[in-house]
Amino acid sequence: MMADQASGLRKMTNHQVKVIAVTGGKGGVGKTNVTLNMAVSLAKMGKRVMVLDADLGLANVDVLLGIRVIKNLSHVLSGECTLDEVIVHGPEGVMIIPATSGTQSMVELTDVEHAGLIQAFSSLQTPIDILLIDTAAGISNMVVSFAQAAQDVLMVVCDEPTSITDAYALIKILSKQNGVYRFKIVANMVRSLREGQDLFTKLTRVTDRFLDVSLELVACIPFDGNVRQAVRKQKTVVDAFPKTPASLAFKALANRACDWPIPHQPGGHLEFFIEKLLLNDNDENIKELL
Numbered sequence: 543m544m545a546d547q548a549s550g551l552r553k554m555t556n557h558q559v560k561v562i563a564v565t566g567g568k569g570g571v572g573k574t575n576v577t578l579n580m581a582v583s584l585a586k587m588g589k590r591v592m593v594l595d596a597d598l599g600l601a602n603v604d605v606l607l608g609i610r611v612i613k614n615l616s617h618v619l620s621g622e623c624t625l626d627e628v629i630v631h632g633p634e635g636v637m638i639i640p641a642t643s644g645t646q647s648m649v650e651l652t653d654v655e656h657a658g659l660i661q662a663f664s665s666l667q668t669p670i671d672i673l674l675i676d677t678a679a680g681i682s683n684m685v686v687s688f689a690q691a692a693q694d695v696l697m698v699v700c701d702e703p704t705s706i707t708d709a710y711a712l713i714k715i716l717s718k719q720n721g722v723y724r725f726k727i728v729a730n731m732v733r734s735l736r737e738g739q740d741l742f743t744k745l746t747r748v749t750d751r752f753l754d755v756s757l758e759l760v761a762c763i764p765f766d767g768n769v770r771q772a773v774r775k776q777k778t779v780v781d782a783f784p785k786t787p788a789s790l791a792f793k794a795l796a797n798r799a800c801d802w803p804i805p806h807q808p809g810g811h812l813e814f815f816i817e818k819l820l821l822n823d824n825d826e827n828i829k830e831l832l
């Protein structure tokens with residue numbers, strides 16, 4: 543299976559795909575809003591964007607966009623269907639891989655599911671430029687897998703002590719145990735640029751002291767009541783209220799993301815991401831499953 547997978551990858555074009563994992567540690571800091579508003583902004587720029595809702599059990603992406611879902615990521619992980627078959631189209635043609643809601647939250651991937659995930663991405667046929675992964679809250683092996691495999695890890699934080707401590711805990715685990723040392727910080731729901739910078743300073747004060755990591759503040763998204771208004775309308779704020787402060791900040795972040803370099807991937811497409819997913823697996827048995 544591994545050999546088939548590798549040859550399948552070699553057949554793909556040399557097209558490079560950017561993979562960004564949106565994390566945060568704490569729930570409710572705005573990960574899904576950051577993901578979707580970036581996705582719609584990038585799609586408006588002409589990019590082919592795919593969003594993976596990686597919060598199995600507590601899916602939000604489809605709800606936030608008012609999209610009806612029939613099959614979702616859990617069907618893909620169990621081998622019932624392919625990733626291409628579960629794609630639903632959101633605003634601006636953003637392709638969504640939905641998760642499931644209303645079932646027991648699935649935070650830890652079994653070996654079989656991890657193998658299913660790798661297999662699913664290896665055989666993805668739909669061409670994309672950017673894959674945005676909206677990860678679950680907490681520090682599960684699923685969050686760690688995606689953060690480790692992505693080229694960029696966005697850490698969304700807001701001005702609450704628990705947000706800083708949870709972000710720090712996630713950064714610690716990713717750096718000390720999983721080889722992720724670079725983090726892009728998004729200060730969300732801030733009242734001013736200054737508040738965003740102060741938040742970043744609070745976080746770097748502890749990471750500089752205890753960890754060997756590099757943090758970069760890439761966006762300060764203002765607290766903006768229009769975000770909630772848009773959520774109620776099941777739309778992204780960049781769509782519903784394009785000129786409001788949060789929308790402008792989300793668009794600036796998307797613009798910035800376009801300039802983040804993509805590492806050279808000889809096989810092209812998602813090979814880098816898939817290889818990292820394979821590497822991330824601590825259990826050698828997974829290779830037997832592929």
Ligand SMILES: Nc1ncnc2c1ncn2[C@@H]1O[C@H](COP(=O)(O)OP(=O)(O)OP(=O)(O)O)[C@@H](O)[C@H]1O
Pocket residue numbers: 566568569570571572573574575576597602678679730731732763764765766767769770773788
């Ligand atoms: N910049 C903002 N201004 C005002 N409200 C915001 C902003 N960003 C997010 N929110 C609000 O915060 C709440 C949580 O946002 P969101 O669902 O994106 O967080 P999350 O981190 O994905 O949550 P979870 O981890 O629980 O899925 C939502 O009600 C949303 O409307």
